[in-house]
Amino acid sequence: MALLELQGLTKRYGGIVAVDNVTMSVEPGEVRAVIGPNGAGKTSLFHLITGVVKPTMGEIVFDGQRVTAMPAFSRCQLGMSRTFQITALFPEMSARENTRLAAQARDKQRWRPLGGGAVFAEASRRGDAALERLGLSHVAERQAGLLSHGDQRLLEVAMALAQQPRLLLMDEPTQGLSVEETAQAVEVLGGLFAGGGLTVLLVEHDMEVVFRLASKMTVLHRGSVIADGDPATVKADPVVQDAYLGGYT
Ligand SMILES: Nc1ncnc2c1ncn2[C@@H]1O[C@H](COP(=O)(O)OP(=O)(O)OP(=O)(O)O)[C@@H](O)[C@H]1O
Ligand SMILES: [Mg+2]
Known part of the structure; x- marks a missing residue:
């Protein structure tokens, strides 16, 4: 199907x-x-x-x-997770924070029974895994808005991927x-x-x-x-x- x-x-x-x-x-x-x-x-x-x-x-x-x-x-x-034609990330947050927030956005309903701390840890783990798959681990702590344009586009893909689409x-x-x-x-x-x-x-x-x-x-x-x-x-x-x-x- x-x-x-x-x-x-x-x-x-x-x-x-x-x-x-x-x-x-x-x-x-x-x-x-x-x-x-x-x-x-x-x-x-x-x-x-x-x-x-x-x-x-x-x-x-x-x-x-x-x-x-x-x-x-x-x-x-x-x-369904998407990236946009125009860059859409949180420029003042780190790359890691961006992927974690993206992961949490999908989690909101699925993981509520686990409570706050577990949600955060799970979202961080999935965010980091997504960064790694896009070859961005080395810029994880950098401010997203200061990354090269190329890395910003890849970060957006990592954000979508962190939602395990x-x-x-x-x-x-x-x-x-x-x-x-x-x-x-x-x-x-x-x-x-x-x-x-x-x-x-x-x-x-x-x-x-x-x-x-x-x-x-x-x-x-x-x-x-x-x-x-x-x-x-x-x-x-x-x-x-x-x-x-x-x-x-
Ligand atoms: N909100 C809107 N209001 C009015 N017309 C629109 C709107 N969005 C898109 N259009 C029109 O619909 C058509 C298709 O636009 P669309 O942006 O989907 O094309 P595209 O294939 O993505 O183009 P590009 O390669 O430039 O990104 C165009 O004629 C565009 O002007
Ligand atoms: Mg278009």
Whole structure:
């Protein structure tokens, strides 16, 4: 069974159709990239999946459960965790405090019976483990806002990971990074995904990044899905070439 299923998902903003009748699914263990040019509807699709905005039409099914009308925090507690296109961390806190708080955010209901101290210890442990998986242990005590941009983006992934998500959603993790920082991020994320066990939905602009990281991809164009499949097949699809890749080799 698919972990995530979108059925005829549509989002209109006035006259603009940001997401247009999108049907797609994410299977357990898949690293799926959603690609498409500026304004294709990628971020809007993420907002719909995570519950930041409500669809105009269509359904979202997560792990067999209809979540279309469920608020964002409930979806997080079911196991959806995301990073944002724009950096979203607590800049004055340390990297460790950021991952611990992220872990606690999902814990709130699950661990209440254990009481405060146990909650804190468990969240710290999961936060530290996430930092380690992203290669950030050496900056754990540093103030998050003073980390390099590349490390800040990885810290955001660590924060999402600290929530032990069943579905990890990432909106352009390499946006705004230098060539060197992008290469490093791809290296770290590639290692993370290669370890297996994660199901990932990734929005990405950079084709090189997509081909390095994704096992499946969905191409959006003006809100609609124009191709879906493994990266090599999608890349060769003339419709995709025409609409988006335009000369990319
Ligand atoms: N809150 C909103 N109100 C009105 N229009 C919106 C809103 N959010 C998005 N849109 C419009 O919906 C379309 C899709 O935008 P979206 O941000 O989802 O694209 P994107 O694929 O993430 O683009 P980018 O690559 O630039 O991040 C665009 O035309 C955008 O202007
Ligand atoms: Mg976007």
